[in-house]
Amino acid sequence: MRNIKLTIEYDGTDYCGWQTQNATRTKSIQQVIEEALSKVFQKKIALIGSGRTDSGVHACNQTANFKTDSRLSQDRIRSALNSYLPKDIVIKRVREVDGDFHARFRVKSKIYRYSILNAPAPSPFNRRYSLFIPYPLDLEKMKKAATYLKGRHNFKSFHRAMGKQKNFVRTIKKLEIIQRDEVIFFEIEAEGFLYHMVRIIVGTLLEVGRGRFRPGYVKEILKQKNRNLAGPTLPGRGLCLMEVKY
Numbered sequence: 001m002r003n004i005k006l007t008i009e010y011d012g013t014d015y016c017g018w019q020t021q022n023a024t025r026t027k028s029i030q031q032v033i034e035e036a037l038s039k040v041f042q043k044k045i046a047l048i049g050s051g052r053t054d055s056g057v058h059a060c061n062q063t064a065n066f067k068t069d070s071r072l073s074q075d076r077i078r079s080a081l082n083s084y085l086p087k088d089i090v091i092k093r094v095r096e097v098d099g100d101f102h103a104r105f106r107v108k109s110k111i112y113r114y115s116i117l118n119a120p121a122p123s124p125f126n127r128r129y130s131l132f133i134p135y136p137l138d139l140e141k142m143k144k145a146a147t148y149l150k151g152r153h154n155f156k157s158f159h160r161a162m163g164k165q166k167n168f169v170r171t172i173k174k175l176e177i178i179q180r181d182e183v184i185f186f187e188i189e190a191e192g193f194l195y196h197m198v199r200i201i202v203g204t205l206l207e208v209g210r211g212r213f214r215p216g217y218v219k220e221i222l223k224q225k226n227r228n229l230a231g232p233t234l235p236g237r238g239l240c241l242m243e244v245k246y
Contacts, residue, residue, distance in 0.1 A: 001067050003101055004077065006047075007093040008033070008062040013128050013237065014088065018053045018062065029053075029089060033064070036084035040077065041070055050103045050244045051110070054196070056236030058129065061092070063244045065103040103244075109173060111189045111243040114202045114234065119182040130183065131238040137209035139179055145208040145215035146175045148222070149201060156225040158201050159194035160233060168194060168225070177205070187242070196233050204231035 008029070016026040020034075030047055037045035049064045072080070078094040085091070115130035117123055122132040149172055156168040174189040186202045204221065207213040213231070221229045 001069055001099070003065055003067055003097050003099050004074075005063060005065045005095045005097045005101060005103065006033075006081075006091055007095075008059060008064060009090045009092050010059050010062065011088040011128065012053060012056050012058045015055065017055045017057065018049050018051070018059075026055075029059075029062075030064075032085065032089060033081070033091075036081050037066065039084050040072075040080045041068055048103045050107050053239075053241055054236050057239045057241070058237075059241040061243050062241055063103050063246075065097065065101060106246050107192075107244055109189050109191050109245045110193065110241065111174075111187060111245070112193070112198045113240050113242050114186040114188075114198060114238050115240070116184040116186070116202075116206070116238065117182060118179075118184050126183070128237055129240070131234055133206065135210055137184065137206065138211065139177060139184070139209070141211075141215050142205045142209040143177050145205055145213070145218045146177060148216070148218045150175050153222050154225055155194055155197055155222070157221045157227055157230045158197050158204070159227065160196040160200070161227065162195045165194070170194060170197070175201075198239060199234045199236070200227075200230050200232075202238075203234045206234075207231040 010029050016028050018029045020028045020031045030049060034047050045066050047064050047066050053059055074094040078091050081091045117126050117130040117132045118137055152171040154168045155170050159168055170190055170192055172190045176187045178185045188198055208215055
């Protein structure tokens with residue numbers, strides 16, 4: 001049995017997220033790719049993703065794997081899948097990996113990017129991939145606040161309560177804020193993320209940037225472990241999964 005790893009790029013605007021959900025009429029990325037796999041291999045194929053992305057969230061390099069006994073070449077699998085997939089989902093790479101590889105359990109870290117268009121007027125070209133913020137933001141204050149979030153902390157304040165989550169400790173390896181013309185990128189790398197963690201962190205840093213929070217207040221938010229103290233959960237459209245590291 002072959003183990004096939006996919007690298008996937010998608011525009012998540014019109015989907016309920018990565019994972020298949022029975023409670024919604026909107027399709028998931030996983031569901032659409034599994035339907036394409038079933039057409040290519042003429043049987044039902046279970047696809048394992050590196051993790052969830054929420055409704056409206058995009059990916060430049062999502063990874064997933066599946067098992068098959070087919071002898072189709074890697075290039076043929078890629079071209080066949082892309083012929084069945086809609087234009088907002090693309091299989092970038094197909095690679096045969098060792099039998100023990102698991103797209104979720106082998107993950108060492110992930111990098112997400114949140115994009116802000118900080119300009120006087122919105123852009124019709126960026127509206128699906130960034131959050132428009134018309135008011136000035138203090139970049140240096142946001143960078144100062146970001147330093148308090150790096151490292152290993154209890155991020156309960158930056159988590160939307162869902163299910164029976166018990167462990168809120170995560171390690172942020174990198175948190176960079178980069179401005180390129182009118183676009184501000186927040187790049188965060190961590191070993192793992194809590195539900196809505198990135199969107200809440202960026203929402204909190206924006207509160208610092210607009211002067212509602214002082215940079216040092218972020219330390220108090222971490223200490224109190226209270227979601228109500230942090231900033232808003234930003235919309236999914238500005239978030240993109242950039243890389244999954246193994």
